[in-house]
Amino acid sequence: MTLRFTHAFIFDLDGVITDTATQHLQAWHNLALEIGVPFDPQMGEKLKGLSRMDSLELLLAGSKRHFDDRIKQQFADRKNAAYVQSLARMSAADLLPGALDALQAVRAGGWGLALASASKNAMTVLDRLGIAHLFHHVVDAARIARGKPDPETFLAAAQALDVFPTRCIGIEDAVAGVQSIRSAGMFAVGIGSAEVLGAADLVLPDLTALQPEALLRRLP
Numbered sequence: 001m002t003l004r005f006t007h008a009f010i011f012d013l014d015g016v017i018t019d020t021a022t023q024h025l026q027a028w029h030n031l032a033l034e035i036g037v038p039f040d041p042q043m044g045e046k047l048k049g050l051s052r053m054d055s056l057e058l059l060l061a062g063s064k065r066h067f068d069d070r071i072k073q074q075f076a077d078r079k080n081a082a083y084v085q086s087l088a089r090m091s092a093a094d095l096l097p098g099a100l101d102a103l104q105a106v107r108a109g110g111w112g113l114a115l116a117s118a119s120k121n122a123m124t125v126l127d128r129l130g131i132a133h134l135f136h137h138v139v140d141a142a143r144i145a146r147g148k149p150d151p152e153t154f155l156a157a158a159q160a161l162d163v164f165p166t167r168c169i170g171i172e173d174a175v176a177g178v179q180s181i182r183s184a185g186m187f188a189v190g191i192g193s194a195e196v197l198g199a200a201d202l203v204l205p206d207l208t209a210l211q212p213e214a215l216l217r218r219l220p
Contacts, residue, residue, distance in 0.1 A: 005136075007216055008112030008163040010154055010181075013122055015048065015173030016191050016207065017099045018129055020119075023086040028059055031079045037063035045196075048174035051118050051147035052076050084121060090128035098208030103134045105212050112136055112161035116153045116170070116180075137161055149179035154186060169215050171207075175199070187219055 014020050025044045032039040037060060040046070047055045056076050060067060067075070092100075106113045114137040115122060122140035126132035137160040139153055146152045158168050170181030173191040178200045181188040189204060190197030197203050202218070204210060 004162040005110070005112035006163075007167045007169070007219070008114060008158060008161045009106045009212065010114045010116050010157045010168055010170045010186070011103070012170075012172045012174070012177050013115055013117040013119060013125060016096070016171055017103075017115075017131070018090070018094050018096055018125065020083075020087070020090075020125065021048070023083055024055075027079045027082040027086070028055065030082060031075060032059060034078075035075065037065070048176065050176060051141050052080060052120065054147060080121070084124065087121065087124055087128055090125065092130045095129055095131070097206050098210065100131065102207040102210045102212075103131060105210075107134055109212050111212065111216075112163050112168075114157035114161055115139065116157045117141070118147055118153070118177075148174070149176040149183065151180050151184035154180055154184040158184070158186070167219065169219070171210070172200070173197075187215070189215065 011017060021044060024047065028043065028047065029039055040062060046058060050058065053076060056072060103113065113135050115135050117140045120140055120142045122138055123132065137157060139157045141147060144152045144156055154170050155165060158165050165185040168186040169189060170186045171189045171191060172178050172181055175196065178188050178190050178197055182199060188200040189202050190200030191204055191206060194203040
């Protein structure tokens with residue numbers, strides 16, 4: 001295999017580069033109210049890193065009612081329409097602390113830069129944030145068969161960049177995402193709480209603390 005880059009950094013989107021968790025959670029909450037299923041106050045943490053359909057299954061697990069696949073798809077579409085509508089108000093002001101500097105530092109270093117997101121709306125979000133041009137490749141839920149914690153999302157990003165997984169650093173804020181990175185054979189950086197993301201190789205509070213060159217020195 002001819003490597004295009006010597007190393008690569010593969011970022012998750014929600015909770016790492018920007019925080020659309022509030023919009024997602026509100027859309028799921030509204031759907032739960034509409035269809036009359038209970039909504040767990042802890043649902044926000046449980047939904048992190050899950051695909052749309054996996055999130056829906058988690059939501060419906062609290063109901064005694066049975067919904068067939070056609071109805072489930074309608075629910076998922078309804079939730080997504082509400083979420084996409086909320087994205088119209090996003091801008092570069094919604095980038096999380098350190099996000100832009102971290103992405104620019106990776107590009108300046110000449111390393112591969114990819115996005116590995118569980119969202120089918122990833123490109124829309126990147127466009128609204130004004131950072132789509134920084135990524136060499138984007139893998140979203142529409143391009144894969146198995147979502148996180150399966151490693152497919154991160155492996156697909158590494159393959160697209162022609163970089164071996166062992167030379168990749170994955171950055172995630174969700175337990176499922178960290179599991180995905182580790183299963184892919186990559187170095188896992190967790191963004192958030194060490195108590196929650198203890199399985200990561202390194203946990204940082206946010207991207208302001210991310211130093212690409214220092215991280216690369218930690219690879220085998």
